[in-house]
Every structure is written in C-alpha cells, then in structure tokens.
Amino acid sequence: xxxxxxxxxxxICKSGTSVKIECRSLDFQxxxxxxxxxxxxxxxxxxxxxxxxxxxxxxxxxxxxxxxxNHASLTLSTLTVTSAHPxxxxxxxxxxxxxxxxxxxxxxxxxxxxx
Amino acid sequence: xxxxxxxxxxxxxxEGAIASLNCTYSDRGSQSFxxxxxxxxxxxxxxxxIYSNGDKEDGRFTAQLNKASQYVSLLxxxxxxxxxxxxxxxxxxxxxxxxxxxxxxxxxxxxxx
Numbered sequence: 001x002x003x004x005x006x007x008x009x010x011x012i013c014k015s016g017t018s019v020k021i022e023c024r025s026l027d028f029q030x031x032x033x034x035x036x037x038x039x040x041x042x043x044x045x046x047x048x049x050x051x052x053x054x055x056x057x058x059x060x061x062x063x064x065x066x067x068x069x070n071h072a073s074l075t076l077s078t079l080t081v082t083s084a085h086p087x088x089x090x091x092x093x094x095x096x097x098x099x100x101x102x103x104x105x106x107x108x109x110x111x112x113x114x115x
Numbered sequence: 116x117x118x119x120x121x122x123x124x125x126x127x128x129x130e131g132a133i134a135s136l137n138c139t140y141s142d143r144g145s146q147s148f149x150x151x152x153x154x155x156x157x158x159x160x161x162x163x164x165i166y167s168n169g170d171k172e173d174g175r176f177t178a179q180l181n182k183a184s185q186y187v188s189l190l191x192x193x194x195x196x197x198x199x200x201x202x203x204x205x206x207x208x209x210x211x212x213x214x215x216x217x218x219x220x221x222x223x224x225x226x227x228x
Contacts (some may be wrong), residue, residue, distance in 0.1 A: 044203070049215050102207050102216070104149075107158060
C-alpha cells in the first residue's frame, strides 16, 4: 500500500519553456501532497504543501508564480515549472500523506534538465 | 526555525555490525518522527515512524526516541552492503504547518564487506 507515482521520470526541456510534472497516489486518497526539490549531494528542500481543493502553501523563497501547483483531486497534484531556466534543473520529488497518518510516502521523482 | 540535525557522515561499518544513526531536534513539542532511506539517485523510502518514548523494532531496524533529550536514533542490526544509503531523519513541527515534515540533511552510511 501507500504507492505514489510521478510522471515523467525524467524530462529535458529548452530554456523558457514550461514543464508539468504529475504526482498520483495510487492506492490511497491524499488530502495533502508535498513538492520537494533536491540538488545533487544536497538535502531535500520543501517547496510547497498542497491540499486538495485549495491553494498551495509555498515555503519562503519559492516563487509561486514560477512553480504552479494544482491539487485538483484527492489522488492528483501537478507541479508546473514555468519559463524554465538551467538553474531549475534538479530532482523534483512529490510526497503524499495518507489521511490520518503523518507519514509521507514519496514518488520516484522527476529529473528535470533545462538546456 | 525548527531544526533537525544529523551528522553527515559517512558512517562506515563492517558487514554484520550494528550501525547507529543519530538525530537531534530543536522543537521540544514535536511528537512524531520518521526515518527514511534514500539510495543515490532515488527518492526517499519510509523505514519507520516513532511517536512514543522508547524503542520500536521492525526486523533489523530499531528506532529510539528520547523526548527529554530531544534525540532520535536508528539502529540497523546485521548491517548489509545493501543498507549503504543516506538516512534521513524527519520530525513533524508543532507550528508553521503541522502537516509538513522537517528533514535533516541526512547521514550517509557505508557498509563494507
């Protein structure tokens, strides 16, 4: 149980374009989903918390207009990186919280490369 | 700023030994703690959660929580080379968004044959 998927697993895009990453909870309903970014050999950095049907809460320093998050259903959240730049190249990982528990279950991650 | 601190390592142990990973936290009211394992290039995987003072065992893993000392640890018995990974400690904060977790930077464990 508690399986989270992400799509795509890797993506290469040109500078200035937008990229959408999907995060799905496959066998549970996720009232809350989280988006993280991780640069090589660095720790996880929480970008935002999204609750189904409401606006995402962004961490300090994360540009909400650049990283658009939509949590339209209890099983799907999307992160759109708008006007991507090479410095946005990173490993983006989503996680989902299963109802009453506070454990977070992570998706496999999406490796974004902006050229 | 609520913090979770871990020694970055690497912690090197021989195969078959006990690996002891430690974590301290600054949020005195924090009640819930989690250990995740992250292999290089992969996403974190939940190993254990612990909510009460004392020990919690699951197979070769034992999590220990001491709220008075604000200290969480993970023991891995009979360490295997496949246990070589970065171990992340996380705590749930009591303010600033109680749904989220605060992660430590991780301790890299290397188990050598």
